[in-house]
Amino acid sequence: xxxxxxxxxxxxxxxxxxxxxxxxxxxxxxxxxxxxxxxxxxxxxxxxxxxxxxxxxxxxxxxxxxxxxxxxxxxxxxxxxxxxxxxxxxxxxxxxxxxxxxxxxxxxxxxxxxxxxxxxxxxxxxxxxxxxxxxxxxxxxxxxxxxxxxxxxxxxxxxxxxxxxxxxxx
Ligand code: NAP
Numbered sequence: 001x002x003x004x005x006x007x008x009x010x011x012x013x014x015x016x017x018x019x020x021x022x023x024x025x026x027x028x029x030x031x032x033x034x035x036x037x038x039x040x041x042x043x044x045x046x047x048x049x050x051x052x053x054x055x056x057x058x059x060x061x062x063x064x065x066x067x068x069x070x071x072x073x074x075x076x077x078x079x080x081x082x083x084x085x086x087x088x089x090x091x092x093x094x095x096x097x098x099x100x101x102x103x104x105x106x107x108x109x110x111x112x113x114x115x116x117x118x119x120x121x122x123x124x125x126x127x128x129x130x131x132x133x134x135x136x137x138x139x140x141x142x143x144x145x146x147x148x149x150x151x152x153x154x155x156x157x158x159x160x161x162x163x164x165x166x167x168x169x170x
Contacts, residue, residue: 001028001094002028002029003027004030004033004095005030005032005098006035006086006098007032007033008034008035009055009056010047010052010127011052011127012055012144012145013127013148014143018120019097027095028067029069030067030068030069032068032069033090034056034070034073036073036075037072041160041164042164043131046160046164051157053072055145055147058151071090073086082106083106095115096112097115097117098115099116134157134162
């Protein structure tokens with residue numbers, strides 16, 4: 001049985017990793033939808049779908065987790081069509097894990113088995129908090145798998161965010 005989780009993963013952090021491990025205890029394999037795949041180079045969505053793909057795949061493989069499918073999913077400008085859009089891009093799945101009320105409702109209306117997730121250590125393991133730490137020169141590396149830090153270093157991600165915050169101010 002396959003399960004689906006969708007998130008923006010800006011960036012992928014230790015909270016996401018723990019959630020994926022716990023879903024895999026209950027499901028044979030997991031489809032990880034990389035949401036808002038068309039966005040990058042903004043303060044809320046700094047990383048491209050390809051960069052997020054590499055962050056997630058390298059982190060899971062380092063944990064010897066291989067039973068996952070990574071699928072970039074662009075947004076569509078019609079919520080009623082979004083579930084069909086997701087279905088057209090992914091292998092079949094029966095369960096959906098999300099805390100987003102809109103995502104819950106859209107999948108429940110299509111009769112999927114929808115489950116909520118327990119959010120862990122949200123003080124630190126939060127994409128927004130991690131992006132803020134990068135901008136403020138605080139330690140963000142302990143909140144992400146080492147493979148994510150390596151990708152962010154390789155693409156000069158912290159300076160990308162800082163440049164974006166400058167152009168936002170201008
Ligand atoms: P999100 O923007 O990634 O997450 C929303 C909030 O939930 C963030 O604070 C996020 O924290 C938190 N969160 C997400 N997954 C989590 C997890 N596993 N553990 C702890 N916290 C988690 O949005 P989302 O609801 O997860 O993903 C929905 C995606 O579907 C988005 O890309 C959205 O654009 C897309 N969507 C599109 C349409 C459409 O195109 N019409 C309709 C519905 C949804 P973090 O930042 O720490 O992850």
